[in-house]
Amino acid sequence: MLIEDDHLLANTMLGMLRDEQNTVDWLDDGQQALNALLNDSFDLAILDLTLPRVDGLDIVKKVRSQGIETPVIILTARGDLDEKLQGLNAGADDYLTKPFAMAELKARIRAVTRRGAGFRTGGLQVGRLILDPDSGQLKLGTETAALPRSEFQILHYLMRHPDQVATRRRLEEQLYGWEQGAESNALEVHVHHLRRRVGKQTIRTVRGVGYMLDSKAAAEVSPE
Template identity: 75%
Template structure:
């Protein structure tokens, strides 16, 4: 999962980055409201964790603008604003959840699980299923017909995205964003290597190449015996 963290408290942000990256996520961090607004207009994220009091553009205005633009990315607000009216304003603007500072990292993890579950209500509580494939999103375990294996982080991130969007073409750029975000260089053939390894696990026809565009998880092939 690719997460955008928008927080101008650098000490808190670094603590959150360490926690979020432990859970097989790619996390990009910004400390400025205008930069966050630009990023949300130009790039894809699976979740936004958003402070309200930010330089240049307030977090509440960011939520309002992206919802007006039809962007339905899940948003969890983090803020020191604790009054009921302020919480209601955040939720009414389009946020999916609201967590006041200070908070425990365990609670943030639980809120993330709850918010992402809502976006895939037809999936099992802790995972995704497409055909014979079941992916536990908490442990990165892939089960196929009862046999289970722990996926390396890169393979998990790619398969997680493809299983959340079966039968939809994922561009090469979109998948590389899941792997690298903004902070790491992209090796020229790294994506192909990870796709090759995944195909050996799930079947060659399950992940289709759309020439010149990217890759797609074929739900029909995923339901067929190897």
């Protein structure tokens, strides 16, 4: 999630983040952002401090007080060291002062999300499946394949939550964010293509709910 009330900067960042195969939701209001972080799940929050209604520091404090460990990178024009320390002490994972280079932000994102998701060397791993978030490549045994963006988004989420049911709504949000709707059978088509890569038993259908990545099957799968 990107939380930034400078619309020009936000649009630039959205373009960069989406070019990196991320699904990004954008909010420009502190209260809306706080509600979203308290009630939904995100891989990362990029958070401006000066926001309408609720200040960014207060957002971090309230989120952490509820035991929510979503990684947070603070972006702000406030360059004072004390304010930087306040943000980190409140529970933020990293801090960038505006103006900043997009290349540096991307590097900070990779570092923070690796720490938060428990990435292993070489990528995110479940069983014999290894997914590289930087390149979008899936490695299975000695075979490597570059995944289309939609397949990457689905598999990335499932591998971060193995043996847990992912609802249709949650997976569609990974594909389209909150702003767009999905075609009725789009998710099934992407899952079908993924199963051809990782094995039908690896991604199980939970009837009427969604899908689940079976870690036991992932440990036994072999490339075709």
